[in-house]
Amino acid sequence: MTNLGKLAGRHVLVTGAGSGIGAAVARALAAEGARVTLAGRRREPLETLAAEIGTAAFVADGFDVTDAAAIANGLKAARDTFGPVDILVNNAGEAPTASFEKTSLEMWNHVLSVDLTGVFQVTQAVLPDLRARGTGARIINIASTAGLTGYGYVSAYVAAKHGVVGLTRALALELAKTGITVNAVCPGFTDTPIIERSIETIVAKTGRSREAALTEFTKSNPQGRLVKPQEVADTVLWLASPGAASINGQAIAVAGGEVLAG
Known part of the structure; x- marks a missing residue:
C-alpha cells in the first residue's frame, strides 16, 4: 500500500478487523496512507489481511x-509498533437472533458486553492517545440502523446499538473542544459473514431457498439490495479525513434510504 494519501502517517486501530466491514475499513484507510492495527480475537484472518x-x-x-487486560496488552503492542493511536474505529460486534422471550440473560449480557461495553472499554483505553493528538483525532463507531430504529428478534443487538449511538453523541459533546470528533456509522443489512450465517440459519430452520431468505434482508432497503462493505468503509474514510473536522456527534445511516432521519 502507498504511504501517500490524506491519512499518511496516521495510526488507526480497527477492532473486529478480520472480515466484513472491519476488513474493508482497514483496506480503505491503509490505501490512504494510514498505518493500521488490525485487532481481533482470531489470528488467521488478521494475518491474511495483513499480508x-x-x-x-x-x-x-x-x-x-x-x-x-487483553485490550491493554494489544494496545501496548500497537503503540510499540506504530506509536500512539490517532484514529479509533470501534467495529467489533455480534448479532445473535432470538425472540425476546427466548433471549436468555446470558445472551443479553454477552451482546451488550461485546457491542456496547466493548466500545466503552476500548475508547477509554485509547482516549489518552487521542487527547494528546487533539485536532485530527477521530473516534468512529460502527453502529447500525438498529441503533436508529427497531428490528424484531434481535432485541439485545438493537438495545446495544442504540447505546452506541447515545454514547457517540454524549462523548462528542464532552470532547468537542479537544479537536477530537466522535461519530457513528449506521449500516443497514450489509453483505458480511454475519448476514450469510443468518441466511443459512433461515434456510435450515424454514426450508426456504437462499434467495427467499435473502429477501428478508433486502426488502427493508428501498434500493432492494444489501449494502456493500466498501460503501461503509468509504463513509469511515470520509469521517477520518481532514475535511470532516466539523462532522461531530452524528449517526450516519448507510442504508439506501431505509432510515431517513438519524
Missing part, C-alpha cells in the same frame, strides 16, 4: 473487547 495490506499493517490478535 494483503503489507508493512502498513500490524496484527493484534487475542484482542477481546470484553477483556480489559
Whole structure:
C-alpha cells in the first residue's frame, strides 16, 4: 500500500478487523496512507489481511473487547509498533437472533458486553492517545440502523446499538473542544459473514431457498439490495479525513434510504 494519501502517517486501530466491514475499513484507510492495527480475537484472518495490506499493517490478535487486560496488552503492542493511536474505529460486534422471550440473560449480557461495553472499554483505553493528538483525532463507531430504529428478534443487538449511538453523541459533546470528533456509522443489512450465517440459519430452520431468505434482508432497503462493505468503509474514510473536522456527534445511516432521519 502507498504511504501517500490524506491519512499518511496516521495510526488507526480497527477492532473486529478480520472480515466484513472491519476488513474493508482497514483496506480503505491503509490505501490512504494510514498505518493500521488490525485487532481481533482470531489470528488467521488478521494475518491474511495483513499480508494483503503489507508493512502498513500490524496484527493484534487475542484482542477481546470484553477483556480489559487483553485490550491493554494489544494496545501496548500497537503503540510499540506504530506509536500512539490517532484514529479509533470501534467495529467489533455480534448479532445473535432470538425472540425476546427466548433471549436468555446470558445472551443479553454477552451482546451488550461485546457491542456496547466493548466500545466503552476500548475508547477509554485509547482516549489518552487521542487527547494528546487533539485536532485530527477521530473516534468512529460502527453502529447500525438498529441503533436508529427497531428490528424484531434481535432485541439485545438493537438495545446495544442504540447505546452506541447515545454514547457517540454524549462523548462528542464532552470532547468537542479537544479537536477530537466522535461519530457513528449506521449500516443497514450489509453483505458480511454475519448476514450469510443468518441466511443459512433461515434456510435450515424454514426450508426456504437462499434467495427467499435473502429477501428478508433486502426488502427493508428501498434500493432492494444489501449494502456493500466498501460503501461503509468509504463513509469511515470520509469521517477520518481532514475535511470532516466539523462532522461531530452524528449517526450516519448507510442504508439506501431505509432510515431517513438519524
